Amino acid sequence: MSRESDYGFPPEEFEARVARAQKYMREHRFDGLLLSGMDNVRYFTGLDSSFWESYTRPWFVLVPADGIPTAIIPEIGRAIVESTWITKIISWPSPRPEDEGTSLLVQAISELPRRFGRVGAELGRELRIGMPVAQLNSLIGQLRGVEIADGADLIWQLRMVKSAAEVRKIQHSIDIAGEVYAAVPDFVRIGDSERKILRNFRSRLNEGGAATIPTLICRADVGGPFEITGGPRERPIADGDMLFIDTGTTFDGYFCDYDRNFRVGSITDELRFAQEKVWDANEVGLNSVRPGVTAGYIFQQMANSLSSGGQDLNNNGRMGHGLGLRLTEPPSVRLEDVTVLVPGMVLCVEPALEYQPGKIVLHEETVVVTEDGCRLLTPRAPRELPQIS
Template sequence: MEDIAKVERFTVSEFQSRVSRAQQAMREHQLDGLLVSSMDNIRYFTGIDSTFWESYARPWFVLVRAEGDPIAIVPEIGRSIMETLWVKEIRSWPSPRRDDDGTSLVIQAVSELPRRFGRVGAELGMELRVGMPVSQVLDIMKGLQGVELVDGSKAIWQLRMIKSEAEVARIRTAIDIAGGVYDTVPDFVRIGDTEKRIQREFRARLNSSGASSIPVVICRSDIGGPFEITGGPRDRKIADGDLLFIDTGTTFDGYYCDYDRNYQVGDATDALLQAHEKVWQANEIGLKSVRAGVSAASVFQAMAKVLSSGEEDLNSNGRMGHGLGLRVTEPPSVKVEDQTVLQAGMVLCIEPGLEYEPGKIVLHEETVLVTEGGMELLTKRASRQLPRIY
């Protein structure tokens, strides 16, 4: 287990390396800069840790230049914390200011960039969100003269999909925190407990174990398996014959874990046990398929062969796995259409699932670090035999 006390702070060289890689990506994608405004991308380039993004009142920006250090363009209220970080050039304004909430400062900073390509990438594409109103994006676009604001998602994900050792250390720690709580579920859950009570106790144990934040805890149950896994916990009491499904996206220092565990409640039907074995085997095959140089699609296809004779139905939920990092889900997607070539340093969640009867779902999820020769399993492998709750 990764010792929380031994996970060192990010060094300045960590962020300088990210900027250097970003500048290389900008050359490849013909960009003069990257303008980011979302919580996770600002954190990625600066190291800022703040809950201020829970408010939509004030936009924040960082302009990563193709040459030189980034510029932070932040509300005056955030200037002091930004000054404690490694970014030296900080521009600010008294926000919120409805007539000009940082817009002119952004336009000025972008306009000052040396123009090689006349293009600046922004968070306009795949699995990204801008941290400002759409009307402000349009105002920035309108105010720029001779510079085009374009989709920078390919360059951004080119960086973020590959994790440094320091990033992986944080993911390991989040995983270990969750794993310790998963192991105790049969000790504190009993037949007759409600999903809401189980979720509250699970969250409390994550918190006391050192979680930084707990954005996601899914707790669902039903006879033979949950019928869906996206809703919140209910007042439903778990009962004999249920499959209890718990999934968590818990963070440590901004980085997520994401994996689930299943628990047999009382006695299970043969159909459930057979489905569980099939999905467990598919997960095993998926894990063994991961290595640098293969495509995300090939990992999907390997699991699909175990679960079904065809791929279409299994792909109906979108995918059977995804990347992981500063977001609970990141590219690539483990699905039949995603031809992303896996590279050493990627962290993936391998997540096969099966609806073995109408309204009865079984899923297994593990997390791996892609290596040149294969993968390193970061989660403790789920037991082949379902843990039991009485």
């Protein structure tokens, strides 16, 4: 189980994040960074709250190109923000639909020392702003001489590289899930429904110390699931199925994301071939991860491995992604992604194969890029499918 000391970060961690952000702001020609998405607010403040589930009250953090961040928040959140490392806090009595902090944002942004006349915001790839679009438009319309520009490249340049403390959080969430995966053959039986398996899996994750379990997928079909994104069914697993379980469990805000496959009773030669083919491609991908190569290079190596006898068996749009405060983050392990890997990046490497129409096998492992290669964070799945009887 987790100890209280396992949670949170020291102020020095956040100070280092702000310093890096300010360095990148000069490179990207920004006077500040306006953040309202829950993961970015948490990244800079350490704020842990389930209040994000309410869209009534937006929360903001303004990081200047020099100096300390300002939290611009609803009054109801002042006490919890005061418990973080943030010392500059401005609040308003919310809900106040006619002005949910917009006037305070206009004032704070207008008072930033103006060098470039641009403030970055969460407008680009794989980001979401935490306010209504109408409010953003109102903010833009009220600002004079300041452009709200896309800050996605800066944000991901910052967040793609994890600190050692962040990697420890990810490892902790992986370990929680790993203990439950290892126990699946002991608590799952032929005849159990997908819903029952999922409930038992979720219960064990909670007992193991999971903070939240935003993603948990349990699918089984003869020879493999026909899709791996939907919710569980009442369908009982049966002899000849392959059971697929995938979880995005969190610890202290940081996700794990990996799956495990199980044979239910007997196995066909075709499924055994696909299992070994995808496992081998995963091994190729893991061995390809090192500083200096691109995300696209890793994709190409796995795509080559999935091909057989001159036949291209790869039909994947991507075969992996980054991981952190979100279940999926840049880079994408896809052919066109030219992101160069550097130490500290955390990647999920996940080749997949539809080896027959409607039958999918996918393997996913997680690594952190090191100075001379990578380190496996997940316990490596066996090449032979574990059996459920």
